[in-house]
Amino acid sequence: xxxxxxxxxxxxxxxxxxxxxxxxxxxxxxxxxxxxxxxxxxxxxxxxxxxxxxxxxxxxxxxxxxxxxxxxxxxxxxxxxxxxxxxxxxxxxxxxxxxxxxxxxxxxxxxxxxxxxxxxxxxxxxxxxxxxxxxxxxxxxxxxxxxxxxxxxxxxxxxxxxxxxxxxxxxxxxxxxxxxxxxxxxxxxxxxxxxxxxxxxxxxxxxxxxxxxxxxxxxxxxxxxxxxxxxxxxxxxxxxxxxxxxxxxxxxxxxxxxxxxxxxxxxxxxxxxxxxxxxxxxxxxxxxxxxxxxxxxxxxxxxxxxxxxxxxxxxxxxxxxxxxxxxxxxxxxxxxxxxxxxxxxxxxxxxxxxxxxxxxxxxxxxxxxxxxxxxxxxxxxxxxxxxxxxxxxxxxxxxxxxxxxxxxxxxxxxxxxxxxxxxxxxxxxxxxxxxxxxxxxxxxxxxxxxxxxxxxxxxxxxxxxxxxxxxxxxxxxxxxxxxxxxxxxxxxxxxx
Amino acid sequence: xxxxxxxxxxxxxxxxxxxxxxxxxxxxxxxxxxxxxxxxxxxxxxxxxxxxxxxxxxxxxxxxxxxxxxxxxxxxxxxxxxxxxxxxxxxxxxxxxxxxxxxxxxxxxxxxxxxxxxxxxxxxxxxxxxxxxxxxxxxxxxxxxxxxxxxxxxxxxxxxxxxxxxxxxxxxxxxxxxxxxxxxxxxxxxxxxxxxxxxxxxxxxxxxxxxxxxxxxxxxxxxxxxxxxxxxxxxxxxxxxxxxxxxxxxxxxxxxxxxxxxxxxxxxxxxxxxxxxxxxxxxxxxxxxxxxxxxxxxxxxxxxxxxxxxxxxxxxxxxxxxxxxxxxxxxxxxxxxxxxxxxxxxxxxxxxxxxxxxxxxxxxxxxxxxxxxxxxxxxxxxxxxxxxxxxxxxxxxxxxxxxxxxxxxxxxxxxxxxxxxxxxxxxxxxxxxxxxxxxxxxxxxxxxxxxxxxxxxxxxxxxxxxxxxxxxxxxxxxxxxxxxxxxxxxxxxxxx
Numbered sequence: 001x002x003x004x005x006x007x008x009x010x011x012x013x014x015x016x017x018x019x020x021x022x023x024x025x026x027x028x029x030x031x032x033x034x035x036x037x038x039x040x041x042x043x044x045x046x047x048x049x050x051x052x053x054x055x056x057x058x059x060x061x062x063x064x065x066x067x068x069x070x071x072x073x074x075x076x077x078x079x080x081x082x083x084x085x086x087x088x089x090x091x092x093x094x095x096x097x098x099x100x101x102x103x104x105x106x107x108x109x110x111x112x113x114x115x116x117x118x119x120x121x122x123x124x125x126x127x128x129x130x131x132x133x134x135x136x137x138x139x140x141x142x143x144x145x146x147x148x149x150x151x152x153x154x155x156x157x158x159x160x161x162x163x164x165x166x167x168x169x170x171x172x173x174x175x176x177x178x179x180x181x182x183x184x185x186x187x188x189x190x191x192x193x194x195x196x197x198x199x200x201x202x203x204x205x206x207x208x209x210x211x212x213x214x215x216x217x218x219x220x221x222x223x224x225x226x227x228x229x230x231x232x233x234x235x236x237x238x239x240x241x242x243x244x245x246x247x248x249x250x251x252x253x254x255x256x257x258x259x260x261x262x263x264x265x266x267x268x269x270x271x272x273x274x275x276x277x278x279x280x281x282x283x284x285x286x287x288x289x290x291x292x293x294x295x296x297x298x299x300x301x302x303x304x305x306x307x308x309x310x311x312x313x314x315x316x317x318x319x320x321x322x323x324x325x326x327x328x329x330x331x332x333x334x335x336x337x338x339x340x341x342x343x344x345x346x347x348x349x350x351x352x353x354x355x356x357x358x359x360x361x362x363x364x365x366x367x368x369x370x371x372x373x374x375x376x377x378x379x380x381x382x383x384x385x386x387x388x389x390x391x392x393x394x395x396x397x398x399x400x401x402x403x404x405x406x407x408x409x410x411x412x413x414x415x416x417x418x419x420x421x422x423x424x425x426x427x428x429x430x431x432x433x434x435x436x437x438x439x440x441x442x443x444x445x446x447x448x449x450x451x452x453x454x455x456x457x458x459x460x461x462x463x464x465x466x467x468x469x470x471x472x473x474x475x476x477x478x479x480x481x482x483x484x485x486x487x488x489x490x491x492x493x494x495x496x
Numbered sequence: 497x498x499x500x501x502x503x504x505x506x507x508x509x510x511x512x513x514x515x516x517x518x519x520x521x522x523x524x525x526x527x528x529x530x531x532x533x534x535x536x537x538x539x540x541x542x543x544x545x546x547x548x549x550x551x552x553x554x555x556x557x558x559x560x561x562x563x564x565x566x567x568x569x570x571x572x573x574x575x576x577x578x579x580x581x582x583x584x585x586x587x588x589x590x591x592x593x594x595x596x597x598x599x600x601x602x603x604x605x606x607x608x609x610x611x612x613x614x615x616x617x618x619x620x621x622x623x624x625x626x627x628x629x630x631x632x633x634x635x636x637x638x639x640x641x642x643x644x645x646x647x648x649x650x651x652x653x654x655x656x657x658x659x660x661x662x663x664x665x666x667x668x669x670x671x672x673x674x675x676x677x678x679x680x681x682x683x684x685x686x687x688x689x690x691x692x693x694x695x696x697x698x699x700x701x702x703x704x705x706x707x708x709x710x711x712x713x714x715x716x717x718x719x720x721x722x723x724x725x726x727x728x729x730x731x732x733x734x735x736x737x738x739x740x741x742x743x744x745x746x747x748x749x750x751x752x753x754x755x756x757x758x759x760x761x762x763x764x765x766x767x768x769x770x771x772x773x774x775x776x777x778x779x780x781x782x783x784x785x786x787x788x789x790x791x792x793x794x795x796x797x798x799x800x801x802x803x804x805x806x807x808x809x810x811x812x813x814x815x816x817x818x819x820x821x822x823x824x825x826x827x828x829x830x831x832x833x834x835x836x837x838x839x840x841x842x843x844x845x846x847x848x849x850x851x852x853x854x855x856x857x858x859x860x861x862x863x864x865x866x867x868x869x870x871x872x873x874x875x876x877x878x879x880x881x882x883x884x885x886x887x888x889x890x891x892x893x894x895x896x897x898x899x900x901x902x903x904x905x906x907x908x909x910x911x912x913x914x915x916x917x918x919x920x921x922x923x924x925x926x927x928x929x930x931x932x933x934x935x936x937x938x939x940x941x942x943x944x945x946x947x948x949x950x951x952x953x954x955x956x957x958x959x960x961x962x963x964x965x966x967x968x969x970x971x972x973x974x975x976x977x978x979x980x981x982x983x984x985x986x987x988x989x990x991x992x
Binding site: 063160269369421 | 529547555556557558559560561633636637638639640641643644645653656690691692693694704735853865898900901906909910913915916917918919920921945991
């Protein structure tokens with residue numbers, strides 16, 4: 001069971017916006033991979049009811065009149081509808097909504113203070129919310145309705161229903177504050193941008209809305225990742241950069257591959273150069289995943305990562321200019337800190353076969369249709385090997401794979417790209433340890449659409465439940481959010 | 497030819513947002529009727545090139561990958577792309593775009609002063625812009641893509657293309673000011689609301705964006721119409737109200753119907769009560785049309801309406817308490833002022849058979865799907881007969897007619913209803929003589945989304961070419977618009 005828990009850990013503790021830079025070389029189509037959230041079972045740490053609402057498959061046309069049931073989780077313990085106390089609405093992203101509910105402790109923690117209705121809406125085509133059941137991913141006629149605009153329109157319908165639904169109680173209209181992390185954060189920001197009459201404000205945590213063609217250099221993501229490792233130990237990136245060379249060197253001979261398989265305790269021995277490439281690919285992914293999950297406390301509520309896991313890893317390769325088997329041995333020891341924190345794992349499972357689980361399919365399709373986020377590395381300003389970005393090739397692969405025409409510029413046209421001067425009431429929060437901060441909004445874009453920087457934060461740390469090991473920056477951020485929420489609510493009251 | 501010219505006049509001089517309140521009684525499905533603009537030939541008063549751009553049938557999904565050619569008219573005589581001078585963009589509405597180009601003189605008149613590129617984009621499913629050619633209206637699979645959201649997304653694509661298109665000239669990004677009248681004005685407002693990064697500001701002229709369920713009382717439209725007649729002559733509405741009674745009275749007997757047919761010089765004699773109902777229906781429509789076209793000068797550039805045609809009509813029935821045949825004779829004389837201004841018409845053609853022309857089909861479908869605008873009259877606070885609004889019945893009729901599920905609340909959810917506090921840079925202009933001002937925005941809704949009231953204005957008079965008979969209010973409004981446009985352009989420059 002050695003090493004096997006990491007995936008479970010990562011699935012649960014972060015929403016899994018996985019960057020994978022080398023897929024094309026190795027026959028994988030897409031540079032962005034999603035590992036299924038839906039295979040993990042929820043914790044049920046927080047209390048909620050599960051409900052469903054019927055929504056149209058297509059909000060924007062009348063050619064397809066199908067409807068489906070969208071799942072949402074709801075807790076009204078503190079809500080006072082007759083006083084119009086707020087609705088805290090999580091804009092579900094690419095996975096089973098129960099996992100986001102379990103990992104967005106901040107919303108639950110402040111719900112009582114705000115007398116808020118807590119709602120987590122599941123994104124169409126994920127979790128239980130499959131518009132066409134098990135045919136949802138069969139062909140473009142079925143999966144073609146998996147778009148951000150449709151998801152937002154689903155949420156508008158749900159909020160409209162929640163506000164209007166009568167159960168004998170005279171209701172005052174409730175301001176809605178929308179929350180989201182990662183792609184959910186993108187949705188939260190876009191929700192306020194597109195539907196300011198529906199949501200009073202948005203907390204868009206670690207939302208890389210600028211990780212699109214022409215907005216951010218493709219190198220940025222891997223440079224930020226590298227910088228997170230450099231912060232952990234100055235020489236760490238340099239040693240990682242050397243690691244690829246040493247692995248490549250060993251990969252050339254049977255003896256070398258055999259050494260690597262044994263020394264790294266690989267569950268599947270590397271038998272040829274392709275295996276070695278896949279091992280490196282897995283390693284890159286894992287380094288990025290851990291950077292995203294680089295939280296200040298052990299993720300011990302389910303998984304078994306230590307606090308600041310990047311630092312723990314880098315401790316093993318902090319000496320300058322490590323080389324050869326000494327370096328690889330140290331890297332192996334570092335990896336064990338991640339994968340064998342409890343000492344239960346028996347070997348390192350680096351198998352990266354694509355899964356056919358729906359969660360994966362969903363994000364893979366989105367990354368091929370609207371959410372095309374350029375990524376590359378050059379091995380000079382980052383700690384990875386050279387990996388170029390080729391939009392044409394990427395698009396061609398997506399066309400073949402999904403029988404659709406990818407739209408790399410759609411998101412910019414739809415949501416304004418860097419021109420958010422007219423937006424209002426959005427908090428864009430980013431942790432600087434988070435690779436995805438590369439595509440995040442790190443400056444105020446209007447008077448009330450503001451950036452919050454959390455220097456010691458990883459991927460939407462601020463949305464998680466509070467922890468005594470939280471750095472002051474995230475504590476201050478959460479206090480600030482509450483203050484801004486109060487302001488949004490007051491403003492809403494003045495106009496309703 | 498007597499009376500035949502009116503339709504031509506109206507088609508040309510106003511965009512034809514026709515209210516018709518009694519259709520249901522008479523077997524017509526919808527309370528809003530559209531008379532084809534596409535049957536009239538353009539004037540070619542202004543100079544432009546006709547071009548086409550390929551756009552997707554469906555911007556928001558990937559299930560249908562079809563594309564079609566959208567027509568637009570363009571004039572770059574004054575544009576200086578290398579300096580990024582503005583783009584004046586007309587958001588085409590329900591008809592042939594050439595007619596809107598010919599009837600939006602204001603844009604042409606100020607283009608040189610602003611060094612603006614002038615663009616008129618044709619709305620999908622109208623004029624030449626038929627996504628599926630002559631199959632466009634065959635069934636929901638073909639006409640189901642006729643929605644406001646898709647039209648706006650078409651315009652986004654066109655603007656993106658115009659801004660990016662390279663012809664060897666180094667371009668600076670041009671601010672876009674979007675113009676529109678009536679439904680086009682609604683689109684202009686919604687364009688800025690939804691795409692503030694694409695359009696710097698919007699002039700939404702006579703845009704009844706609040707003429708939807710729950711936003712405005714169904715009586716309002718007919719009350720404003722009545723008030724326009726009352727302004728023309730105090731007793732005019734009272735005499736019109738009496739007219740229906742007198743017609744109903746005559747309708748009971750062969751003799752009465754015969755008298756009416758002869759006295760009113762009807763092209764088609766009224767033979768039974770149904771005919772009489774249709775005649776009244778036609779009369780109501782016409783009274784509303786003329787109220788919309790109640791301009792201060794003769795619409796002599798094509799059609800043959802006198803200046804202030806409502807007043808001209810009411811002059812004939814200004815005496816209090818006219819009754820019987822005396823009243824009907826006076827009404828007939830009044831009608832001749834409208835329909836026989838040139839003295840060429842031989843009889844009054846009141847036939848209101850539905851046309852199958854595409855323009856009509858398009859708006860009829862839109863009025864049945866998204867653009868459901870409640871209208872009613874009570875014969876007490878307005879000058880019409882009792883005509884109730886029944887949403888359920890209306891929706892059922894639309895379902896049967898178009899095999900779709902109408903969405904009476906969609907527009908409110910999509911564009912915010914009365915909550916436009918977060919909007920910016922929109923001028924909502926309304927003439928108080930215009931029936932459609934009932935559903936217009938008559939107050940400032942945010943710091944920069946402001947209302948302009950033109951007391952002596954009919955339906956988007958302000959968008960028309962200037963005329964020496966224009967009332968001061970519209971002259972002042974146009975000056976104000978130019979000042980605001982300059983401000984929008986300056987703001988745009990500061991952020992680009």
